[in-house]
Amino acid sequence: MHVPDGFINAPVSVAAGVVAAAAVAVSLRGARRELDERTAPLAGLVAAFIFAVQMLNFPVAAGTSGHLLGGALAAILVGPYTGVLCVSVVLLMQGILFADGGLTALGVNITVMGVVTVVVAHALFRGLLRILPATRRSVTVAAFTGALLSVPAAAAAFTAVYAIGGTTDVPIGKVITAMVGVHVLIGIGEAAITAATVGAVIAVRPDLVHGARGLTTRLKLRVDGALVDAPAAAAAPAAGAGSTRKVWATGLVTALVLAGFVSFYASADPDGLEKVAADKGIDEKVEEHAAANSPLADYGVKDVDDARLSGGLAGVIGVGVTVVAGTGIFWAVRRRRTEDLTATSTAPATSASAG
Template sequence: MHVPDGFIDAPVSAVAGVVAAGAVAVSLRGARRELGGASGASGAGTGAERTAPLAGLVAAFIFAVQMLNFPVAAGTSGHLLGGALAAILVGPWTGVLCISVVLLMQGVLFADGGLSALGVNVVVMGVTTTVVAYALFRLLLGVLPRTRRSLTAASFVAALVSVPAAACVFTLIYWIGGTTDIPIGKVFTAMVGVHVLIGIGEAVITALTVGAVVAVRPDLVHGARGLTTPLKLRVDGELVDAPTRQPVAPVAARSSRRIWITGLVTALVLAGFVSFYASASPDGLEKVAADQGIDRKTEEHAAKDSPLADYGVKDVSNARISGGLAGAIGVGATVVVGTGVFYLVRRRRTPDAPAAGPHVREPV
């Protein structure tokens, strides 16, 4: 759903840029708390020293999975937006920053998503998906049983709803500042219809990823914090809290390091190899734009001459090698930039700021 230059007029694009900048500024303050880490009495847990690399990894993973377009209907494909996944894994504020970093890297390096439309893309793909998904996720967790299955189910539903919600926000922005005169009802019906289908793919990817991380390290999942209750033992006819054993800090650090390495390798494989087999059909927005005539005034991307434009390495003739190298470079650049940004955000956190949430002692 990357909006190119020319879909939205300059005044509305400028306003969207201001809104996006404000959202990022607010997210920076919230992310300082989320990236502060959560540790138990023994010092185990996510740990502030590991949260920035993990958030950077989430951004790189989302970049990689966004390269994997999957077919959703005849002649149409979809890809992960990632707002729900980022919000549940690292928190809503950090999630907005994750998607913003991904969109910036895609726009500047790969000419994907217009530079003048960057604010529109942050509002649609970053802010909307993250806010809608995390609000619905927390609402569902409030009424569902406090189990791992409930967490996964809530992730699925939140991700599913976030995609058509983003389509609705794009339609609203287009209604206000679209550069072509297309009946808004047709745009709304087409956008929501195809993005409900794309949302199913988003939901599956999000639920599987969240479920996989929760299964091995629930304390690394922001959305899982505070969801468990202590194990109860019956002693002399009364239920008492069972003693729990916290992993020592070096063990937690090694575990986090293994997850980071595994995640990075997975992202590199997805972007560098699996992406070659992704669907070549236009995504939901591209298909609707072509069918409805929204793309009549599309402008050339300012970075169209980038050596990585269109996710290929310039002057490398072999398509498989070119795309694979571009994907790997994108993952590497995103994890470096993302980790650097999140490290700086965490470093600016005040020493006495409260932790993001209680440490989860037991798997959900």
């Protein structure tokens, strides 16, 4: 659902940019509370994983494909504030390096694909967890539902933006019907990917899943042939740093394989927004991307003639750049939190000594 340049007029694009900048600023502050020494590198990995999976367009209808948006996945794994930052990093890398998503439309894309999906998915996820049993299965079900509905919500948000600042005169009723209809189907794929990924991480390290914090499974002991809860002191200790590194390495290898190899077999059909834009005339005034001549434009390496090799290299480069940029940003946010906590803890002592 990457909005290109030319779909939205300049004033609304600027306004969306202001909204996106404000959301990122708020998220930078909120992410300080979400990130710690374990989740900071995980957040960079989540951004890289979203980048990789977004390359895997899957067919959803005749001549139409879809791909992961990632807001729900990021919000559940690393928290809503950090989730907005993850998607923003991905969109920035895609726009600058791969000419995917207009640069003047970056604010629209962050608002629609990042903020809306995260807010809707996280609200639904949290709401469901309040009424469902406190089990790992409930987390997966809530993740599936939040991801499913976040995609048509983003489609509706784009339609609202287009109704205000669209550059072509198109009946909005037809646009929203087509956009929401096809993105409900895409939402099913989004939900399946999100639930599978969250479920896989919960199975090995539930403590790393932000949305599953506080969810513990008591150790069971067999007494006289019956299973009973073990005392709290007998619960298994949390996994250590070595286990965290293993999860991180496994996730990175998975992202590299998806982007570097599996992406070659992705659907070549236009995604939901592209299809609706072509069918309804939204793309009449689309503009060439400012980075159209980038060495990595359209997810291929310039001057590499073999399509499989070109796309694979571009995917690997994209994952590498995204994980480095994301991890750097999140470690900086984490470091700022540590500095704030240190300043807060030393302030009373300083005041007391001064008195």
